[in-house]
Amino acid sequence: MQVVIIGSGNVASHMAKAFVLNGIPLIQVFGRNSEELKKIAEELNVPYSTEHLAEADVYFICVSDNSIEDVSKLITKKDGLVAHTSGSLPKEILVGEYRKSSFYPLQTFSKSKALDYKKIPFFIEAENEADKELLFELANKVSENVMESSHEKRKYIHLTAVFACNFVNHLFSKAKEISDSQKIPFDYFLPLIDETVQKIHEIEPKLAQTGPAVRNDVRVLQLHEQLLKDESLEIYKTMNHSIKKMYEL
Amino acid sequence: MQVVIIGSGNVASHMAKAFVLNGIPLIQVFGRNSEELKKIAEELNVPYSTEHLAEADVYFICVSDNSIEDVSKLITKKDGLVAHTSGSLPKEILVGEYRKSSFYPLQTFSKSKALDYKKIPFFIEAENEADKELLFELANKVSENVMESSHEKRKYIHLTAVFACNFVNHLFSKAKEISDSQKIPFDYFLPLIDETVQKIHEIEPKLAQTGPAVRNDVRVLQLHEQLLKDESLEIYKTMNHSIKKMYEL
Structure with missing residues (x-):
């Protein structure tokens, strides 16, 4: 063969x-x-x-x-x-x-x-x-x-992978863009990123959510929006909107 | 003390x-x-x-x-x-x-x-x-x-962390929502997720990007949009738009 x-x-x-x-x-x-x-x-x-x-x-x-x-x-x-x-x-x-x-x-x-x-x-x-x-x-x-x-199932496997991998990597790129703009070494964030992923090996991602959006911390959300523009701001708003929807905030 | x-x-x-x-x-x-x-x-x-x-x-x-x-x-x-x-x-x-x-x-x-x-x-x-x-x-x-x-720098550290952790975790939640909807075990995606993160320990995230958006694979992008709705569709469009902008596609 x-x-x-x-x-x-x-x-x-x-x-x-x-x-x-x-x-x-x-x-x-x-x-x-x-x-x-x-x-x-x-x-x-x-x-x-x-x-x-x-x-x-x-x-x-x-x-x-x-x-x-x-x-x-x-x-x-x-x-x-x-x-x-x-x-x-x-x-x-x-x-x-x-x-x-x-x-x-x-x-x-x-x-x-x-x-x-x-x-x-x-x-x-x-x-x-x-x-x-x-x-x-x-x-x-x-x-x-x-x-x-089946092809039907495989389509959804691929789509899930786009969210869990391709989009996640793009968030890392955008995060690095922000930290680079302030000369903050991206290495600082690696333990946080590693833990974010380790966590979902043990806890459902929905239960592992942290951050200002899931706390509905309006003051921080507004502050962050002032620091962002263009695609980064769009991502910020879209993700926060989706988080609020998921947790019915 | x-x-x-x-x-x-x-x-x-x-x-x-x-x-x-x-x-x-x-x-x-x-x-x-x-x-x-x-x-x-x-x-x-x-x-x-x-x-x-x-x-x-x-x-x-x-x-x-x-x-x-x-x-x-x-x-x-x-x-x-x-x-x-x-x-x-x-x-x-x-x-x-x-x-x-x-x-x-x-x-x-x-x-x-x-x-x-x-x-x-x-x-x-x-x-x-x-x-x-x-x-x-x-x-x-x-x-x-x-x-x-300084407070000024810390604000940006926190903002970077929101992208690199809070939003990443939300993408995992949305990914799991998609796989759950098709009864696909989310465990299938853990090696992919682990590798997505291991990769950025070695390669700049911008250079590690894969997936249909960075390949400008119009057929797959359209197919995926048909499979999504509501916040998932918004995230899909926003992320793909941002990827295309970053790579000038």
Whole structure:
């Protein structure tokens, strides 16, 4: 059983690494960006190509959602299995005569950040039992946490992840913008941030809420609004409004 | 040197514990809520009162910002030192003939969650050098991370903390609302959330951003908007708008 990864971005490079580290026979990384492909190929000692897609049993398309459809047309092998790694798109976005599937790793991938692949939940959807079993077998080599998921459910998993990860990271960026503007080292906030996350391992987030909005501390809320402008002020108002709604304040 | 803590909420209970654990002579916890005071007093083996405020060298007012002014009037001792623990209010909010100060712990406190006090940054402001030194001495017994901070700077530290902690926790609440609505266990998202935070210990948050907004993935953004309503939709739009602005998309 031989697999190919298509793509050279964050997801592709981590999936390639996870496969190679766990003995999955990755025979090629394929894509457009030869510089990025070369880095992956050299690190993992795997062939790469920008021109000739290798013949494989399973193709993993690890490119941005906007490109999946176009990229999927490059695969001409009819008796192969193709999986995309999108949280939001159905497996039917893939265009070809091969068998279609989805192989969604619930994690945030940045190239320069090492990951413990064992803990990443993988969500799998396939056309038939045999393909599902094959994808489970591969995912189980990488992770301890492999599940089946319909497209309908996967959409909501991805949406939840956007709130719990992408938007959270953006709040960190905005927080750093504020502290940078006053020459306050962002490192001061790391113990607070770590504790914010540790807390929800033990307490429901709704019960862990602290801060001026949940106390309906009008004086502080007004003071803060005076210190903010533009998108930061919009975020401040939107989040406080939502907190007040949640706690019926 | 004897100290009293006024208050029985999250901050008061953790401050009392941090003081007792580190050998600071806490002679009383004082407040209105006898039930909560009793819990703190029994756990730490410290006297409590709802009526007679003990005579002490330093009083720590650990109550919500809205109540600090009123509570400060209860302290009639003229040669004492009084500190509030608010991130946003000036020390001059305190009303009395005593010396005024601020003693701000940068952390999120929930009663049921144990904390490593050593890592909490404390920000101190006082009227004179002697008081500053005294408060540093106390804070240094609790934490490895004690600094001076003007009110002006402290306001921005608190504001940054609201973005990095309070709003982040609310995003976790909203994320859980979405996953609960589809009967998806919120535990699935904990490795993702942990990694989101581990990442910013190594990478600037601005460089760690992932997700559909920073990829300007219009198809996914539209799909997600269709799945959301009310405050969740407002947050979705506000955050995506801010992400696009930050990355000039």
